[in-house]
Amino acid sequence: MEHPENDPRYNGLTVNPGVAAPPSVNPYMQRRKRKPLPSAAEMVEGILKGDITMLSRAVTLVESLASDHNAIAQEVIEKCLPHSGHSRRIGITGVPGAGKSTSIDSFGLHVLKNGGKLAVLAIDPSSERTRGSILGDKTRMERLALHPSAFIRPSPSAGSLGGVARKTRETIVLCEAAGYNNIFVETVGVGQSETAVHSMVDFFLLIQLAGTGDELQGIKRGIMEMADGIVINKADGDNLERARLAQAQFRSALRLFPKAASGWDPEVLTYSGYFELGIPEIWDMIDRYFAFVDANGYFERRRAEQSRYWMYETINEQLRSSFYNDPEIKRHLAEGEHLVLANRQTSFAAARQVLDFYFNHRQKI
Amino acid sequence: MEHPENDPRYNGLTVNPGVAAPPSVNPYMQRRKRKPLPSAAEMVEGILKGDITMLSRAVTLVESLASDHNAIAQEVIEKCLPHSGHSRRIGITGVPGAGKSTSIDSFGLHVLKNGGKLAVLAIDPSSERTRGSILGDKTRMERLALHPSAFIRPSPSAGSLGGVARKTRETIVLCEAAGYNNIFVETVGVGQSETAVHSMVDFFLLIQLAGTGDELQGIKRGIMEMADGIVINKADGDNLERARLAQAQFRSALRLFPKAASGWDPEVLTYSGYFELGIPEIWDMIDRYFAFVDANGYFERRRAEQSRYWMYETINEQLRSSFYNDPEIKRHLAEGEHLVLANRQTSFAAARQVLDFYFNHRQKI
Known part of the structure; x- marks a missing residue:
C-alpha cells in the first residue's frame, strides 16, 4: 500500500522529511598530530611547576602498558617522590x-x-x-x-x-x-x-x-x-x-x-x-x-604503614601469580581440588602435594 | 622481740601452728608406663567404634611435632575422612x-x-x-x-x-x-x-x-x-x-x-x-x-568452599614463609623498607627489586 501522505486527499498529520543525519565524525576536524614525548627531566620540571598538561602526560605514561613508557614513568615518579x-x-x-x-x-x-x-x-x-x-x-x-x-x-x-x-x-x-x-x-x-x-x-x-x-x-x-x-x-x-x-x-x-x-x-x-x-x-x-x-602521631604512623603494606602486598601478589599461572601447577591444583571435594584427601594433604611438586619442579628449571 | 603468744600472760588471739604443707607430688603415685603406640589401622578401628581413648591418642599424634607421629596421623585422618x-x-x-x-x-x-x-x-x-x-x-x-x-x-x-x-x-x-x-x-x-x-x-x-x-x-x-x-x-x-x-x-x-x-x-x-x-x-x-x-543449598556450598579455602590458604602460607624466611631475601626486604620509608623509592619499585633478586637467585640454586 502506498503511503497515505502521498495521496492528495489525505488530511491527517504529516511528517516532514527532515534533514539527513550528520556524519558521525566532524569532516572539518584534522587529526591532531601527536606531540613528541617529553623527556623524564622535562616532565619532572613541568610537574613541579604545576603544569597540568605535563602532569596529564606523565599519568598517561603511568597507565600505559608499553614497557618503554613505564621506564620513563618510573624515572619521573622517583624524581617526584621527595616532593x-x-x-x-x-x-x-x-x-x-x-x-x-x-x-x-x-x-x-x-x-x-x-x-x-x-x-x-x-x-x-x-x-x-x-x-x-x-x-x-x-x-x-x-x-x-x-x-x-x-x-x-x-x-x-x-x-x-x-x-x-x-x-x-x-x-x-x-x-x-x-x-x-x-x-x-x-x-x-x-x-x-x-x-x-x-x-x-x-x-x-x-x-x-x-x-x-x-x-x-x-x-x-x-x-x-x-x-x-x-x-x-x-x-x-x-x-x-x-x-x-x-x-x-x-x-x-x-x-x-x-x-x-x-x-x-x-x-x-x-x-x-x-x-x-x-x-x-x-x-x-x-x-x-x-x-x-x-x-x-597516627597520621605519620599510618602513612609509613601504608608504604610498607603496598610493598609487601605487591610482593605477595607477584609470588601468588607466578605460582598460580604455572600450567603444571594448575593441573596439580585441579587434581587436588577434586580429591578434596570428594572427601578423599584433606585440604592440607592436597596443599602439601602441590607444594612438593612446585619446590622440586622449580629447582629443575 | 619474742612473739607475744609465747608469753604465758598473753591472752589475745592465738594462731595454731597448723600442719606442714603436703608434698606437691603424690608420693604414692607411680609414673604410669607409656603404652606402645597402636598402629594406624588399630586407631582407625577404635575411632570408628567411638573409643574415646583411641580418639585422644590419635589427636595427640595430630598435635605432635615428631614427623613419625605425623605420618601415622595423616594415615589415620585419611582413613577417617570418608566417615x-x-x-x-x-x-x-x-x-x-x-x-x-x-x-x-x-x-x-x-x-x-x-x-x-x-x-x-x-x-x-x-x-x-x-x-x-x-x-x-x-x-x-x-x-x-x-x-x-x-x-x-x-x-x-x-x-x-x-x-x-x-x-x-x-x-x-x-x-x-x-x-x-x-x-x-x-x-x-x-x-x-x-x-x-x-x-x-x-x-x-x-x-x-x-x-x-x-x-x-x-x-x-x-x-x-x-x-x-x-x-x-x-x-x-x-x-x-x-x-x-x-x-x-x-x-x-x-x-x-x-x-x-x-x-x-x-x-x-x-x-x-x-x-x-x-x-x-x-x-x-x-x-x-x-x-x-x-x-x-548454602550448607553444602559453604563446606566445599571451606575445603577449597584451606587448601589455598595452606599453599599461600607456605609460599610466603619459604620466601620471607630466606636470609638473603630478609636483607633485601630491610633495604627496600628503608628506602621506601625514607621516600626514596616507591613501594612498587622496592617490591620489584626484591622479586627480581628472588626469581634470579632461586634459579641459581
Missing part, C-alpha cells in the same frame, strides 16, 4: 545512586574556596566495572571539571585491582609533586577495591542514603567499619526526617563497633549534595580528624 | 569474661539431653594466648567434663595460627569419624583466630555482655559481621534490663549490615549461662539456621 606526601588523601565510597559525583562536585568547590588544589582520582578495576562507571564521564562533575585548580582523572581503564591500585598510588605521587594538596580517591562500594582505597588514604568517607532497607544491600560487608565518617546524602525536603533517622541509627550502630586504631570516633552527618546543604560541616569534620591524628 | 562431615560445626567466641566456659557447659548439657555426642575443641594459638587461657582448665566445664558423651580437648599448645588451625580441622575429622555429631570450636575474640574458626564452622556464635561501652572494646573489628547469632549473657536479676537494651541495640545495628552470603538474618538473644535461662531458645535458633541453609 610528594604533603596532601590530604581522602577516600570516598558509596553505592551507585548515592550521589557521589554531585557530592564530589560540591565538596570540591567548597575545598577550593579557601585556595589550594584538588585532584580527583578513581579506582574502578575493569573486573568490577558496573553500569555507570565512575568518573567515566567527567561532565558529571560539571563545575569542578571547569575549575582551574582541579585535576580530574578517571580510573585507569584496564587491569587487575592490584595493577589499578598501583597506578593510582603512583598518580597520587605525581599530583602531590604538582602541588595538589587535596586528593580524592573515589570508588564504588560494591567490590574489592575499597580495601585498596582504604590502604592509600588518610580519611575514608562513606556516602549513604537514608533508609535502612534495600539501599544497604549493595554495600559490601566490612566497609562500614573502615569509615572515618559516614555522611547521609539527600537530607533535603521530604527526605529530611528519614535522613535524620538514618543518622541516629548509624550513630548507635557505630557505638557498638570497637574503637579504630586511630583512636578517632567516626562521625555521622547529613547533607544534601544537590542543594549544597551541610557541606562545610563535612569539611569541618575532616579538619577535626586531621588535627586529631596529627596530634596523636 | 567425617556429618556434624554441626559451631564456632563460639567472646571476650575473656563473657562467660564462655559456663555457657558451653550449659549449652552442651542441653544438646546432649536429646542424645548424640559433643566434642569441644579450642583454637588459642600461643601467639595470642591471654590470661586465663581458654579450655586450659577443663574443670571450668565441670558437668560436661564428666559427661560420657562429651569429648573436651584444649587447644594445641604450640605453634602459629596456621598450624593450630590445621590441627583443629584435622581433629574435627577424627571426632566426626568417632560419631561426634556436634562440634564446638571455641576461641577468644581478641586476635586473628576468629577468621580461622569462622572458616571451619557452619554457625558462628558471638557471646556478648550487656553494656555498650568498654566491654566491646576487646572484641576485634569485623567479628560482629561474621556472627550468625549474637547471644547476650548474664541476662538475669538486676542485669535483665541492661541485657534487653543491649539486645535491642544489637538488633538495630545488625539491620544496618548488608545481608550475609547465607541469606540468613543473624538473630540476637539474651540468656543466662549461670542460671541456665534461655538456653533452649539458643538451640532453637541454631536448629532454624541449619534448616534454612540445608534448604537453600
